[in-house]
Amino acid sequence: MSVVLRTGAExxxxxxxxxxxxxxxxxxxxxxxxxxxxxxxxxxxxxxAAGSRAVTGLSVTGDVVAEAERRxxxxxxxxDAETEVSGRLDSGDDLPTLPVDAADSTRAVTG
Numbered sequence: 001m002s003v004v005l006r007t008g009a010e011x012x013x014x015x016x017x018x019x020x021x022x023x024x025x026x027x028x029x030x031x032x033x034x035x036x037x038x039x040x041x042x043x044x045x046x047x048x049a050a051g052s053r054a055v056t057g058l059s060v061t062g063d064v065v066a067e068a069e070r071r072x073x074x075x076x077x078x079x080d081a082e083t084e085v086s087g088r089l090d091s092g093d094d095l096p097t098l099p100v101d102a103a104d105s106t107r108a109v110t111g
Contacts, residue, residue, distance in 0.1 A: 033058065033087035033097045037079060047077040049085040055095065057088040 033051040040046065049058045051071040058073040060066040063081035066073060077083065087095040 031055065031087075031089055031095055033085060033095050035060075035083065035085040035097050037077070037081075038074075039079070045077055045079045045081075046074050047081065047083050047085070049073040049087075049097070051087040051095070054089050054091075055087040056090050059086050059088075060084070061086075 031052050031054050033049060033055060035047060035049040038046050038048050047060055047064055047066075049060065049072070051058060053071070055071040056069065058068045058071065060073065060075055060083050062083040064075055064077040064083050066075040071087070073085075085097045087097075089095055
């Protein structure tokens with residue numbers, strides 16, 4: 001399974017998280033949370049997080065602290081801010097983020 005970020009620019013699609021050969025790739029692994037960094041056209045950096053349908057909330061901890069009671073979150077952050085994102089499922093269980101894709105090692109997406 002791969003998670004991509006589409007920024008709206010013509011060729012601006014980037015894989016930000018990937019999980020291979022696990023339950024996340026099956027009918028049993030239907031829940032996920034992913035995060036990345038994004039630089040806005042104005043030059044501001046953000047941590048972006050998104051979750052699957054059953055995610056009802058997201059939390060960011062570390063150099064940036066933020067919470068959202070929905071399955072998407074965008075919070076201004078320094079480019080190199082250390083963050084951890086987790087999600088809450090509608091069942092109340094916590095859900096960690098998928099591993100950052102190795103090709104997205106900078107975790108920075110511009111657009």
